[in-house]
Amino acid sequence: MHEQYDTIAWARRLKVRHLESFLILHDAGTLTEAARRMHMTQSAMSHWLSELEALAGVPLATRGKRVQLTPAGEAMRRLAVRVLGDIARTHVELGSIAQGLAARLHIGSVWAGVAHLVPQSIADFQRQHPNVSIRMTEAAFNVLLDGLEKRDLDLVVGSIDARAYGPHLRQEVLFEDNICAVVGTHHALAGSGPLHLSALIRYPWVMPPRDTLMRTQLDAALLEHGGSGILPRVETPTITTLQTVLQATDYVGVCSEAMARHLQALGLLRIVPLTRTIPFGPVGVAWRRDGDHGIAQAFIDTLRRQARGLAPASG
Incomplete structure (x- = not known):
């Protein structure tokens, strides 16, 4: 166990500000623009990036007219998205708990395909779990999957196609x-x-x-x-x-x-x-492989029950 902690010693020196700033740099595309957004000089921004690379032990970006992430930089970007997404969700969940709600569930659904399934499931679910706060986002399926990746969403309901079979996702067909x-x-x-x-x-x-x-x-x-x-x-x-x-x-x-x-x-x-x-095509639910927490799974169980009555007649 001690050896395991030693291998991630660099991560313990990371700060939330490191991750926030790295995402700003990726979005800005240049050190100059990132420095402007962070209200610092370009040289200070460059020094900050060098400091982060020293912590990681590998180059994270190639400096040029535009900053390009290296493979290690892309891995760091994904880490930043996951960690900051979890922090943002925890912040909202703490607010919900302060208001007397036990938990929060953020559901994404396509507009037209399953608009009846999700509302009916929400009504059924909250009869069993009245202290869970539910937030709905309706958008195109690819936008919702991006929300899953960023941890903005707990699960997505829509037409299951190749996009739902990402390496970090689980999926289940509910009905055709x-x-x-x-x-x-x-x-x-x-x-x-x-x-x-x-x-x-x-x-x-x-x-x-x-x-x-x-x-x-x-x-x-x-x-x-x-x-x-x-x-x-x-x-x-x-x-x-x-x-x-x-x-x-x-x-x-x-x-x-x-x-x-x-x-x-x-x-x-x-x-x-x-x-x-x-x-x-198949209508189903997708969620992150690391998102199998009890509340999300309870809602997926509710979707399964509701979906039994939605399958179209054969013939």
Whole structure:
């Protein structure tokens, strides 16, 4: 054990300010700009970097017109992100405890794919854990995964694809979802029988933004049915905008089947049955391998229970 402590003696001499300043340097890109942000001279900034490199025992950056991190510098950057992220989270958690809340959970979710799953899970979870403070962040999946890496988030719910299989992440598929065509409750297609996708091409469309998984899958399906030239009247990632536009127009839109079934049950939109299934993909949860703390796992258990009722009908 004594030998183990000796091998990390350099880390015990690190200060939080070292890590904060190193991230500022990486973001600034130059010693001059980093010095300006830290209110010091460039020579003092250079001396500080040399001091940090002496502590680490290896070069952390190459000095030039722009500062470039070495492989060791990149490792130090990841350490700084993790440590500062944990400090920031602990600060917020201490504030929550001071207000009488036992713990804090920060959840990330994509906008459209699982908007029903997460709120229902939160309601169920807090009936069992009323002293846990929950914060929600809704964003694109790649943004949420970045939040996991920075330890801003405890877990992320969304469409599980290759991006969720990072070396530091765990993931679990909760259910397979499909893409569903939807219209306003007044639409001529509301209540119609199963239709070929080609029958919808003549209508104006509300579509998810380009470069999202749902849009990619939808474009591929439309291409097979002569709809490759469709230009959407509206592109939006949000369910609220989709719902409002469809209720006010004769447009056709799409969302996940789990969400479509929820909105139809509330009387807000109507599903247009199709003769073919357009797969959306697996919906699941991702979290850090070192983030298996009890509160996060309890929420994942709640997601599992809620997901059993969200799987789309087969066929």
